[in-house]
Amino acid sequence: MNPLLANMNRFEIAVRGLLLAICLGTASARGQEPVSVSETDYRILISKAVRQAAEVVLPSIVTIEQVGTAASGGGEVAQDAPTSGVVVSSDGHVLTSSLVVQNPSASLLVTLADGTRKAARVIARDHHRELVLLKIESDTPLTPVSLKSPSIAAPSNARIGQTVIGVGRYGTESSPMVSRGVLSAVGRLDGIAIQTDARVSPSLYGGPLIDLTGQVLGILIPAVAEGGAENITDWYDSGIAFAIPTETIAKNLDRLIAGESIKAGVIGIVARTQDPYDDGTEVATVRVRSPAEEAGIRAGDVIESVAGHSVRRHLDIKQWLGSFDAGDTVAIRLRRGDESLDVDVKLVETIPPLNPQRLGLVVKRLSVDGDEGSQVVVDSIVPGSPAESKFQVEDELTKVGKVDVRDVQSLRRLLLTAQDEAPISVGIRRGGKDSTIEITPVAVSKSEPAELPESLENTGKPWGIEEFKLPDAANASAILAPKADADFNRLGLLMILLNPGGSSPEKSLAAWVEPATRTGVVVCAVAPTDNGRWKPEEIETVSRLAALVVKQHRIDPAAVAIATEGGMSGADAGPSDAMAIAVAITEKRTFSGVAVSAKTRPPAVRVTENDPESPLQFLITGDELPPWSAPLKQAGYPILLSKEVDAKRMLVWTRLLQSI
Amino acid sequence: MMSNRLAIRIALTVIFVLSLQAIVVAQTSLEKVSRAAQSRVVKIYGAGGLGGLEAYQSGFLVSPEGHIATTWSYVLDVEPIVVLDDGRRFESTIVGFEPTLELAVLKIEAGDVPYFQVDADTTAQWGDFVLAVSNLFGIATGNEPASVMQGTIASLSSLSARRGTFKTPYQGDILVLDLVANNPGAAGGAVVDAKGQLIGMLGKELRDVGTGVWLNYALPANTLRQAIGDIIAGRKSSVAESAAAMLPRDQSHNYETLGMVLIPDVLEKTPAYVDDVLAGGAAEKAELRPDDLLLMVRGKRVSDQGALRELLRTIDRRDPVELTIQRGTEILPVTLRP
Numbered sequence: 001m002n003p004l005l006a007n008m009n010r011f012e013i014a015v016r017g018l019l020l021a022i023c024l025g026t027a028s029a030r031g032q033e034p035v036s037v038s039e040t041d042y043r044i045l046i047s048k049a050v051r052q053a054a055e056v057v058l059p060s061i062v063t064i065e066q067v068g069t070a071a072s073g074g075g076e077v078a079q080d081a082p083t084s085g086v087v088v089s090s091d092g093h094v095l096t097s098s099l100v101v102q103n104p105s106a107s108l109l110v111t112l113a114d115g116t117r118k119a120a121r122v123i124a125r126d127h128h129r130e131l132v133l134l135k136i137e138s139d140t141p142l143t144p145v146s147l148k149s150p151s152i153a154a155p156s157n158a159r160i161g162q163t164v165i166g167v168g169r170y171g172t173e174s175s176p177m178v179s180r181g182v183l184s185a186v187g188r189l190d191g192i193a194i195q196t197d198a199r200v201s202p203s204l205y206g207g208p209l210i211d212l213t214g215q216v217l218g219i220l221i222p223a224v225a226e227g228g229a230e231n232i233t234d235w236y237d238s239g240i241a242f243a244i245p246t247e248t249i250a251k252n253l254d255r256l257i258a259g260e261s262i263k264a265g266v267i268g269i270v271a272r273t274q275d276p277y278d279d280g281t282e283v284a285t286v287r288v289r290s291p292a293e294e295a296g297i298r299a300g301d302v303i304e305s306v307a308g309h310s311v312r313r314h315l316d317i318k319q320w321l322g323s324f325d326a327g328d329t330v331a332i333r334l335r336r337g338d339e340s341l342d343v344d345v346k347l348v349e350t351i352p353p354l355n356p357q358r359l360g361l362v363v364k365r366l367s368v369d370g371d372e373g374s375q376v377v378v379d380s381i382v383p384g385s386p387a388e389s390k391f392q393v394e395d396e397l398t399k400v401g402k403v404d405v406r407d408v409q410s411l412r413r414l415l416l417t418a419q420d421e422a423p424i425s426v427g428i429r430r431g432g433k434d435s436t437i438e439i440t441p442v443a444v445s446k447s448e449p450a451e452l453p454e455s456l457e458n459t460g461k462p463w464g465i466e467e468f469k470l471p472d473a474a475n476a477s478a479i480l481a482p483k484a485d486a487d488f489n490r491l492g493l494l495m496i497l498l499n500p501g502g503s504s505p506e507k508s509l510a511a512w513v514e515p516a517t518r519t520g521v522v523v524c525a526v527a528p529t530d531n532g533r534w535k536p537e538e539i540e541t542v543s544r545l546a547a548l549v550v551k552q553h554r555i556d557p558a559a560v561a562i563a564t565e566g567g568m569s570g571a572d573a574g575p576s577d578a579m580a581i582a583v584a585i586t587e588k589r590t591f592s593g594v595a596v597s598a599k600t601r602p603p604a605v606r607v608t609e610n611d612p613e614s615p616l617q618f619l620i621t622g623d624e625l626p627p628w629s630a631p632l633k634q635a636g637y638p639i640l641l642s643k644e645v646d647a648k649r650m651l652v653w654t655r656l657l658q659s660i
Numbered sequence: 661m662m663s664n665r666l667a668i669r670i671a672l673t674v675i676f677v678l679s680l681q682a683i684v685v686a687q688t689s690l691e692k693v694s695r696a697a698q699s700r701v702v703k704i705y706g707a708g709g710l711g712g713l714e715a716y717q718s719g720f721l722v723s724p725e726g727h728i729a730t731t732w733s734y735v736l737d738v739e740p741i742v743v744l745d746d747g748r749r750f751e752s753t754i755v756g757f758e759p760t761l762e763l764a765v766l767k768i769e770a771g772d773v774p775y776f777q778v779d780a781d782t783t784a785q786w787g788d789f790v791l792a793v794s795n796l797f798g799i800a801t802g803n804e805p806a807s808v809m810q811g812t813i814a815s816l817s818s819l820s821a822r823r824g825t826f827k828t829p830y831q832g833d834i835l836v837l838d839l840v841a842n843n844p845g846a847a848g849g850a851v852v853d854a855k856g857q858l859i860g861m862l863g864k865e866l867r868d869v870g871t872g873v874w875l876n877y878a879l880p881a882n883t884l885r886q887a888i889g890d891i892i893a894g895r896k897s898s899v900a901e902s903a904a905a906m907l908p909r910d911q912s913h914n915y916e917t918l919g920m921v922l923i924p925d926v927l928e929k930t931p932a933y934v935d936d937v938l939a940g941g942a943a944e945k946a947e948l949r950p951d952d953l954l955l956m957v958r959g960k961r962v963s964d965q966g967a968l969r970e971l972l973r974t975i976d977r978r979d980p981v982e983l984t985i986q987r988g989t990e991i992l993p994v995t996l997r998p
Contacts, residue, residue: 039690043789043854047812051787078872170836171817171870176786179814179838199814199838202871236873237840 046180049212054167054178056214059113060087060145061176061207063169064096064120064134066105077202077222077233079103084168084177084207085110085134086219088249090141093257094120095249096206097221098130099233110136111174113143124256128264128325129192129244130221130232133256145208147253149215153194153245158186166198166220166241168207177203183217186245189225190322193242194218200241202233209243218243230536248323265324265347268292269303270413270612271314281311283334284413285403285612290351295343297334299403299414304340305333321347353636354610356617357418357441359426360385362453362490362659363397363408374406379490380453382659390437392430393455399427399436408660412558415441415660416612444617445638449656456655458488458520465509468524470548473541477526478505480516481553492521492559492655495546495591497583499565499574500528508565512647519651522553534579542579543587550590559658561593561650566600567621568645573597581605588614592657595650598622598641610636619653621645693856694791698805699745699774701850702728703795704752704766706740718794718806718849718862719766721775722888726750729778729888730848731864732757732764737963742768747803756891759955759984760829760991762864763884765891776850776858778885784835784859788813792841792878794849794862806849811839814876821866821875828866829991833883835860837876842866851878860884906973913972913981918996919943925965932968942981942996949987956984 037045066080080103085096100108101122108120118136125132152158162183170177181198188195196209200220208216222232223242229235252262268290272282281303286292303311306320307330324330326349333342360382366375378395381387397405400414401424418424423440460482468479482488494516498508505525512523526542528534542562550557562580566573577600584594585605598620610616617638620629629639642649701720708715719730719742728742742752750768757764784790792809800806815836821828835851842865851860860878868875906912915922919941923933932954937943954962957971958981975981980997 040693040854043690047785047788047854050812051785054787076872078870081871081873170815172820173817175815175817177815177817177836178787178812180812199840201873 050165050178050180053165053210053212053214054176057086057145057167057208057210057216058176059143061085061113061167061169062087062094063111063174064094064100064206065109065111066100066103067107067109077231077236080105081202081233082170083202083205084220086206086208086216087112087142087144088133088147088253089144089257092118092136092138092142093123093144094134094136095219095253095256096132096134097219098125098127098132099202099205099222100134101125101132108134110134111169112138113169113174115174124259124261126244126252126256126262128262129248130223131219131244131249131256133253145216147216147246147250149217149246151245151247152183152217153186153247155186158194159183160185163212164196164198164217165210165212166196166200166204166207167210168204168220170203177207179204181239181241184240187319188242189223190319192244192248192323193221193223194245196241196243197239198241199237199239201237205233216246218245219249252325263326263349265321265326265328265330266291266349266351267321267330267345267347268351269297269317270417272407272410272413273314274409276315276318276613277313279313281314281317284410285417287351287354287417287612288419291345291348295332295345297332297343297345298336299401299410300336301341302335303332304335305331307331353634354416354612354615355420355636356416356444356610356612356615356638357420358385358415358444358447359391359439359441359660360387360447360449361391362456362656363411364490365408366396376405376408376411380455382449382453382656383451385447385449385659386439386442390439391428394430396429397426398429398434400424412660413612416615443638445633445640448619448640448642449652449659450649452519452652452655456490456520458517460486460517462513463517465506465513467506468545468549470541470545473545474529475526475538475541475545476505477524477545478509479522479524479549480509480512481522481524481549482517484552488520488554490520490556490559490658491554492519492561492651492657493546493549493553493555494521494523494651494654495542495560495562495583496523496525497534497542497562497564497576497580498525498527499576500533501531502527502565502574512651515646515648515651519648519655521559521651521654522549522555523651524549528576528579533575536582538579539583539586542583543590546587546590556658558592559655560591561595561619561654561657562591563595563619563650563654564597566597567595567619567650568647569621569643571597573599573601577601578603584616588616591616593617593619593654595619595621595645595653598624598626600626600628602626602628607631607635610638617657619645619650690791690854693852693854694793694808696774696856697791697793697850697852698808700776701745701793701795701806703743703800703806704728704730704735704740704848705743706735707737708735714798714844716795716798716845717847718796718845720793720848720850720858720861721773722765722778723775723892724772726768726770726773727755727775727888727892728752728766728768729861729884730764730766731861732759732762733847733864734963736764736766737967740766742766743803744770744773745805756894757956757959758887758891761832761879761884761887762828762830763861763879763887763891765888776852778858778881778888780882780885782853782857782859782881784813784816784853784880786813786815789854790835790837790839790851790859791854792837792839792846792849792851792862794841794846796841796843796846796849798845809839809841811837811841814838819863819866819875819877820869821877822869823864823866829986830879833880834863834877835880837878839876841876841878842874906970907976909973911977913975913977913979913998914969915972917942917977917998918972918981919945920948922965922968927964930965932962932965942998946994946996948983948985948994948996951987953986954983955986955991958982959984 085094120134123133166179179198184195268287272284362380364379564576577596582603719728752766755765847864849862919938920943921936923935
């Protein structure tokens with residue numbers, strides 16, 4: 001080691017010790033004279049240190065204003081809020097947050113540190129990290145920040161609790177603005193961001209987060225954690241703020257300067273576990289034409305490590321993959337049977353959307369001594385389905401293609417991700433003999449089941465209606481269900497959202513008694529608390545109510561749907577139709593189907609890709625598909641259009657959501 | 661080779677340490693500073709309490725004779741009660757207002773009270789440590805002292821804010837605070853530096869015009885100094901007078917005698933916005949315009965149209981009416997001559 005550097009490091013250690021001593025009030029540090037400082041003076045010194053650090057980067061910090069913005073979207077923060085940016089090249093590249101391009105604007109004005117105003121153009125976006133690279137023309141070279149800070153993004157290097165400062169410019173005079181805090185965490189937002197408790201207001205977005213020596217640790221971005229809030233700016237000033245670490249910025253800057261936009265990478269594996277938090281990393285299936293398929297990953301493989309990090313749950317896989325972009329190659333180690341395999345997977349931007357397939361089987365797991373065994377057998381066959389002439393009740397399913405069948409869930413995910421109407425071979429055991437059935441599944445979007453298999457029909461006494469409420473929710477709700485001790489299996493559940501100001505849940509359910517009892521679908525009607533509208537916070541209430549019903553009755557979690565009275569022919573679309581879509585899309589883990597009117601005015605929810613781990617399908621009542629269904633189809637949601645939907649038909653559809 | 665960065669870091673650290681070593685073991689502590697500031701901050705109780713409007717705010721003593729600086733607001737629509745740090749309660753009189761700063765000065769009959777020196781020169785810089793002392797959320801009841809919060813000055817800037825959809829009249833310098841300070845009841849509170857020197861007064865709850873988010877800010881002491889001095893010395897015209905006698909309706913002023921129409925009075929407190937100006941009337945001659953907001957009549961605050969009608973009842977219709985109005989962000993004097 002260079003002796004000078006070694007000395008310096010020792011010196012630094014001594015200085016740090018001294019600073020620690022100061023914080024404690026009085027103490028001696030490494031043989032120095034005891035230094036005592038009052039709290040007051042300590043504060044004054046910290047203030048000076050903050051200013052000195054900020055002065056290092058201030059010449060590179062600019063203000064960015066949007067001119068003539070087409071304001072849209074919600075949130076408290078103004079759509080055209082002035083914000084900060086950082087000069088990253090002497091010839092005029094400015095990095096800032098995606099806030100400035102959230103809406104199209106007539107012009108982006110950059111005010112430099114010396115007050116000069118320049119119009120900027122957008123060079124490239126990092127969609128994965130809420131960053132945008134702008135370019136301004138300048139006759140004189142600008143002062144860029146240094147992006148050579150040592151990595152703090154890795155947990156081993158992160159000094160959690162170290163003082164950090166968010167720096168930006170504010171107001172009409174572009175005055176310096178600072179907010180001091182500590183480094184709260186690294187590896188946030190699936191590994192892309194570091195976190196600070198500094199109060200980051202919209203003016204500071206796009207500005208740097210620095211340490212007490214003026215080194216740039218990252219660029220502040222508007223972001224909320226997954227499911228945290230509706231708008232990315234909703235956590236402003238909250239003490240939870242995120243920055244993209246400098247090393248990532250340094251790595252990607254040349255690509256952005258070259259005009260290449262960056263997007264998150266997708267791999268295309270589907271988990272076998274019900275929940276990403278469950279233990280186990282087995283792959284249920286891989287998506288068609290995905291990087292995983294390309295790399296030779298197969299259903300049944302167990303993932304052992306991602307980019308050198310060993311993984312135990314699918315959540316770990318998601319988090320380690322989270323920091324990779326489309327185009328990046330990730331080393332994955334997997335176990336297949338007894339062998340260990342290393343594959344390199346090159347991630348892509350998008351994979352073809354899901355087009356779920358169906359054979360027309362209702363299956364069950366055979367129980368062995370009271371526990372669920374690994375044998376999956378045919379329980380019923382849907383009339384008119386591809387399976388009708390090929391399978392028999394009690395057939396044991398052993399293989400799909402080359403994959404062993406061991407549970408219903410993986411089987412379902414295999415069909416959800418299968419190629420559109422491509423023949424598959426299913427291995428079965430019938431009467432002790434093995435054989436293979438060649439069968440062509442049909443797309444879910446083309447196969448609305450009209451009839452229940454006879455074995456699923458119920459001819460017993462009509463079910464009763466009673467009030468059924470969450471203890472902590474004010475919504476009026478009632479349920480139509482069999483007695484708790486009744487011997488039913490794999491029932492369906494249909495949640496009916498009532499329109500504001502309509503009839504009571506009990507009254508609404510009266511018409512459902514006969515068809516619901518017949519088709520074996522529990523029906524639960526919910527009214528909004530407000531007489532005029534459904535409120536966004538009621539999305540969660542409806543979902544929790546459904547989860548409670550699933551728990552209390554013998555309902556197949558894959559046969560839970562949400563609908564409205566408008567979803568039936570002859571009824572009008574109301575506010576509850578939009579709410580039903582919002583609930584289904586937001587709470588995809590609870591609902592597998594949503595039935596609404598074609599005349600529904602769609603809600604303002606962000607549509608994510610249909611995910612084979614929490615699939616959802618639409619049943620739309622009307623003469624033709626509404627325009628808002630096109631993006632849903634593109635996102636991989638099967639959409640069934642039906643001119644005539646009555647209660648019975650909707651209930652059959654609900655019950656058979658569980659069929660594969 | 662030592663990198664530049666390391667060199668800078670060490671240089672900075674050295675500066676830091678040297679400046680530390682130059683300090684004599686200091687006597688002041690934050691506890692003393694906080695206590696001193698608390699003893700100069702008062703709680704003010706007045707009008708409000710309806711429709712989400714708090715009937716309290718904060719203020720601070722600026723003279724040993726019991727002058728108190730605070731925010732001009734609806735709380736002062738009645739003569740407020742002032743509670744000192746030691747729990748003593750006083751009825752106060754309103755000495756005067758400075759509408760452009762939304763500043764008011766009250767007076768209580770107390771002698772030899774601790775007070776803040778309001779300096780013309782303050783050295784406040786962005787990044788500086790501050791303490792904000794106020795009765796935010798009315799937490800401090802009875803004889804409890806006000807709450808002390810710490811933070812820093814985030815930025816020195818000028819105010820560009822709105823209340824509801826209207827821009828505020830004051831557009832001057834402010835201290836933007838890195839501290840969630842401007843909460844209900846905090847307006848009028850004191851902001852002091854690490855040595856206890858008054859550097860500002862907490863303002864009302866406002867939203868930033870540009871970003872739309874809530875602002876945390878204070879009006880700098882040097883801006884307040886002149887106005888406080890003028891009000892105490894009686895050099896301000898906007899002095900609260902004792903209630904003038906009501907005149908009979910056919911002898912006093914009303915909207916018609918002044919030739920103006922106000923927006924329909926449909927709210928509990930409808931602001932006195934001019935809706936229309938009648939041709940040939942006093943309002944037209946004085947170039948009053950639709951959307952002008954009437955702030956004061958003869959130095960008295962017009963809190964709403966009800967108050968305006970009452971004030972006009974006290975003025976003989978043969979006399980001119982001196983108004984203070986807000987047009988856009990400007991504050992203007994206007995005299996209507998019948």
